Amino acid sequence: MSSNVPADMINLRLILVSGKTKEFLFSPNDSASDIAKHVYDNWPMDWEEEQVSSPNILRLIYQGRFLHGNVTLGALKLPFGKTTVMHLVARETLPEPNSQGKPGTAEVVTHLSRGDRHSKWFLVFF
Numbered sequence: 852m853s854s855n856v857p858a859d860m861i862n863l864r865l866i867l868v869s870g871k872t873k874e875f876l877f878s879p880n881d882s883a884s885d886i887a888k889h890v891y892d893n894w895p896m897d898w899e900e901e902q903v904s905s906p907n908i909l910r911l912i913y914q915g916r917f918l919h920g921n922v923t924l925g926a927l928k929l930p931f932g933k934t935t936v937m938h939l940v941a942r943e944t945l946p947e948p949n950s951q952g953k954p955g956t957a958e959v960v961t962h963l964s965r966g967d968r969h970s971k972w973f974l975v976f977f
Contacts, residue, residue, distance in 0.1 A: 861924050862934040865890065865911075867901050874934065879925030883911050883918040890939065903941045912938040 856862040860876045863886065873895045877886060884906075891906035903909060911918040913927065913935075929935045 856932050856934065858932040861929050861931060863924075864934050864936045865939040866936065867898065867939055869901060871895075871898055871901070873898065877924055879929070879931065880923055882921055882923050884920035886911060886924075887920075901941075908941045908943055910940050910942045912940060917942075 856876070859878075861879060862874055862876055864872055864874045866872050875886070875890065875893070877889070881889075887909035888906045891903070891909060894902055918927075918937075924935075
């Protein structure tokens, strides 16, 4: 998909902790909450094992930071007509916005797939 991105759109390649990826087209005016709802409503068939119960727990991670629901793609100054990679994780709550400025703070996000005995870990800095 990434070779045919309209010049006024942003292509997001979303990566699950399991490593599965899918690309979606969005407007620069779309917020993290809009994106979560769209992905939930259009959940890919090959992501069936990772299906979540609500779009409200889907979180985007960009450059190691959680995006809060009201942040738009345009506010991130993402390039139009290009593909940007973000991680998509299920998480009930986000860190407080003021904690994102503290240097050296990190959180380990884990994921254990159904039937998988090995946890997959990655760090999210905030």
